[in-house]
Amino acid sequence: MVNEIHFLREKLDQQFTGVFEENLIDEIVKTGYLKHIDAGDLLVDIGDEMTHIPLIIKGLVKVIREDQNEEELLLYYLEKGDSCAISYVNCIHHSQSMFRAIADIDTECIMVPVNKIEEWLIKYETWRVFIIDSYHNRLLELVDTIESLAFLKLDERLYKYLKEQVNVTHNKILTITHHEIAQDLHTSRVVISRILKILENKGQIKLGRNRIKVKA
DNA sequence: ACATTAAGTGATT
């Protein structure tokens, strides 16, 4: 038990020192628990009632919106040091999640219980700033994806998507299928294959099975 | 060897 607490504190210090004050880190360690999500597993599903807020310690979480036909659209990614402010509001209002959050790779997060959220908002300046910044960041990312949807042609959107994947995975060689890309961008596999081929002919990428190399 | 999944492509809307 004591070991686990030290372990949690270590993880928190790695990601959130300078962000959270000491007393707050103490409280997070006391009331939160560590959760491991394997690649491909769900952190939150559409319709879930939120009881905890995730603070991402390591890994990568993909946040998705789904329509009635089970067709998806990628909204944004959460990385280490991030949280999802949308879930704060869900917690406070006991409303259901509109989004699905899937671990892209093995991910660890600290789950913080709802009842602490509001308490800390009043008690800790750093928590207040963190929550508001988090909300702001999610909003900026959403605006960015809306802009892409509205203003970019699919080929530009796809190339932007590939560059984002490189950033987020820290790897120029993406392990991904055309089908998966099509789902994220809410289009069909055939269309993606075609545009990728054009990008390859232009020398911007190199294609392989389950593999796309993005050239600098 | 056979089945399954990923990717490439022409033709049509």
Place this chain on the structure above:
DNA sequence: AATCACTTAATGT
């Protein structure tokens, strides 16, 4: 840009 229909290529059992 989407859909259909079909082919080819790679991978799993």
